[in-house]
Amino acid sequence: MTGKEYVLNVLEQVEKRNENEKEFLDAVKEVATSLIPVFEKHPEYMEEGLLERIVEPERQIMFRVPWVDDKGRVQVNRGYRIQFNSAIGPYKGGLRFHPTVNASIVKFLGFEQIFKNSLTGLPIGGGKGGSDFDPKGKSDREVMRFCQSFMAELCKHIGLDTDVPAGDIGVGAREIGYMYGYYKKIRNANDQGVLTGKGLAYGGSLTRTEATGYGLVYFTEEMMRANNLSLDGKRVVISGSGNVAIYATQKATQLGAKVVALSDSNGYIYDENGINLEVVKEIKEVKRGRIKEYLDYVPSAKYFEGCRGIWTIKCDIALPCATQGEIDENSAKILVENGTKVVAEGANMPSTLEAIEVFQSNGVLFGPAKAANAGGVACSALEMSQNSMRMSWSFEEVDNKLKNIMVNIYKNSAAAAKEYGQEGNILMGANIAGFKKVADAMMAQGIV
Template sequence: MSVLETKSAGEQYVKSVYETVKKRNPNEPEFHQAVKEILESLTPVFDKHPQYMEEGILERIVEPERQLMFRVPWTDDAGRVHVNRGFRFEFNSAIGPYKGGLRFHPSVNASIIKFLGFEQIFKNSLTGQPIGGGKGGSDFDPKGKSDREVMRFCQSFMTELAKHIGPDTDVPAGDIGVGGREIGYMFGQYKRLQNAFHAGVLTGKAVGYGGSLARTEATGYGTVYFVQEMLQDNGDSFEGKTVVVSGSGNVAIYAIQKATELGAKVVACSDSNGYIYDKNGIDLDTVKRLKEVERKRISDYVNEHPEADYFEGCENIWLIPCDIALPCATQNEINESSAKILVTNGVKAVGEGANMPSTLEAINVFLENGVLFGPAKAANAGGVAVSALEMAQNSARISWSFEEVDAKLHQIMVNIYKNSKQASEEYGCPGNLVVGSNIAGFLKVADAMIAQGLV
């Protein structure tokens, strides 16, 4: 009997679709990684429900409904012309309009945007909100640019993107390199082009023109709420724990804040140049001022806190012993070697605040060693969840208080944990929240796709 014959129908189906993805999308390692991780965890679903194979759900869900790539010309303050690439991958609209952030970073390419967009399908489904999956961005780097240069780029970017988005079609938000400043410039250009104030076309807006309270805090808070639920379900908590958080952007800052409020001591954070270690606990006010107001590097922290240490190279932050690790920087920042070091140093829980920050090999290390692991599509879904709440407020032309939004966010994260845990148990992988979150997110989308016919 051949090896292939011993495999279940579900395993054969998943393998066949994955091989097709690799052939159709060569030289896209990030996209391949995301597809492989999700598809392999769905095998028990196809064995239990062969109708999903018969309907070709995987073949359809791995292909974006629409792929956009466009030129973005702009001029710098000296009048020089620059040209960047813009992307928008509208992956799946089975349960709602496309929803997902825009990333402005030099590393952006088709593979990265596709992996982010594919993951977004399942993440958005997990929130319980009526939003589909999409992602976009550009290889433009806002770092070191003046406000005027960023504005000119954003206006040029939106001039093309505006043709393809709308409150009931595709609703972008922010991501790495896209904060309130960039969202404001893009919204202004969209408003000019449409000659209409469609507040629901972008989320992450300032509160003064349709933004939601607690949106800034949502991803970081949500990650900590998820990990808190995961810990409590296993008889533990953040109280008295040592925490390491990678990154020092929006997600990291508010993960630090909420973890500290829950009784933890956060001793390290980073940026793309290096990381700081403060044995007394990170002074969040200093980090927020440096990164959000002054737009400086994290190395400047030690100028005000000489008791802290700064180290070049952000990857070694995972050498620091901790009880809880919250990777909130970027994809694949924790590899197999880093995961083994974290385990050796006694890490109890890992919550992914960034998108796909752990490699497949690292995830296996955590799961094999009994580390509580909150995968990104579940643990960092708080941002898009509150984006959906912002859309709801825009549609009704109302505003909820910070406390109302925060309470809704907290409940959404609790529900995501419970649904992921339940799915992991129902499909034979108890405690494996990677499998559980993938299955829970997939089932809702797959059922909607079947209900709507072959579209």
């Protein structure tokens, strides 16, 4: 059997078992098809059924989360945790609280996490979780009661050497704090390393807040440098206005670029003079408001309803940092027509498969999410290390480690692409480099 026949057979099985899970199927197809040359070169991977095993989660948990709102009414949400692959270390991946969370999204995120975590070079496996709970518009007390109920069940499935969750969309320092406090109470254990993204007062790491956004820009900078380009003086459009977008804006600005647009789920702002980040932080991190409030502080800026229109703005670099599937084929074509030279993903799989094809066929430098946004989980693993040693590193120490990790992710992805005859295809290189480390570990550990 050829490598292509093997991959197509596995994809057919996956589609039959998961026919209504589009996000997961897209993620598996994108990874599996890029691994065909690996299976051609290493038939032993096929003989051991590695792809069949790696696309099937080791464990998938779904549970009820009842809680009481401020009016005394009982509310019920669904909670999820998928423990996808532990070949190279404990499951590691964020918790997402958002109304769109379902089994397919959690599976696709968990599957992507396997390869992202592998690329960091750190000993962490792939997992993901969350709930269809929406923290927006909820009081602190409501969020606390939900988090405590969520942790009452989740605590049975996580541990320092088993599964270490972190934050994601809708889960920031507030939510992590509530969950860790309740975990500590019901477990009677000060296991600081069981959750990452914690506050600095109780085991958190400096640079963790900035890590995903900073890491995205470090990766983008290295990818551009390898292609004789520079961030200096470039126009950048960044979607989103949460943690990743804010700190990608900060680092890109520090390195000489000009970020001219940000968005949220309602619409986007355009500021020709460059985004005033302190205003955005006030709106989003302090007031928890909407991005259109930016115009109250900067009247010369413009606001547009609908977030997809942000990709019509002319830019040299596009950094999608909002959510999955936000750049479709049409948006990708507009970016290309407007002269965009670089696209690097800060969100998880924000470009559709069709959009990626448009970028690659038009010579756009493309940094896939599993490589470009790995800074968050890399810093989470560094937080775990600090917790294990009962010590804290300085901001500069963590930031330097983060930058080295992101530079190495690019270099390893580029080297893997070249080795398998796909020089310059960083998506394929990232998939191959991430897969091979996990595959070799699985081979060594037998069929389990």
